[in-house]
Amino acid sequence: MSPKSAAPGETVTLSSEDICETAPPANGWTVEVGHVGDGDPVYSVTTVDTFDGLFRFELTLPRDFPTGEAYAGVADWDTSNCADSGSCASPGATFQVAD
Numbered sequence: 001m002s003p004k005s006a007a008p009g010e011t012v013t014l015s016s017e018d019i020c021e022t023a024p025p026a027n028g029w030t031v032e033v034g035h036v037g038d039g040d041p042v043y044s045v046t047t048v049d050t051f052d053g054l055f056r057f058e059l060t061l062p063r064d065f066p067t068g069e070a071y072a073g074v075a076d077w078d079t080s081n082c083a084d085s086g087s088c089a090s091p092g093a094t095f096q097v098a099d
Contacts, residue, residue, distance in 0.1 A: 001072060001093030008065040008097065013058045014072045016091040020051035030076045031057055036069040036094060044075065051091070061097065070097045 002013050014031060028048040032041035042065055047057050059072070073092025 001095050003095070005096040005098055006061060007099055008061050008067075009063045011058050011060045012072060012095060013056060014074075014091065014093065015057070016051060016055040017053050018051055018055075018091065019053045022051070024048045024050065025076055029074050031059065031072065032075045033059065033061065033065075033070060033072045035066045035097075036071055038066075041075070042066070055091065065097055067097050067099060070095055 006012050028046035030044050030046055032044040034041040043062050049055055071094050
């Protein structure tokens with residue numbers, strides 16, 4: 001996740017160097033961002049990028065995004081095809097939103 005701190009209206013980047021052979025869902029991955037502690041995401045977008053070791057997704061935080069600790073991650077991560085020996089944690093990270 002970069003940068004580690006952003007203001008509403010700025011762009012943040014969620015990236016992953018992991019390689020996963022799972023294809024994106026038919027409608028693409030749903031990338032969500034929200035305020036930590038709130039149940040629902042504030043904003044979501046979709047992408048069909050694959051996890052080939054170069055996954056990178058940029059999104060602009062809405063101007064009314066709440067300040068404080070926030071998260072970004074892939075919401076519709078399917079672990080049903082994952083090998084028992086590997087990690088299938090959904091790509092995601094936290095970051096700070098400040099004025």
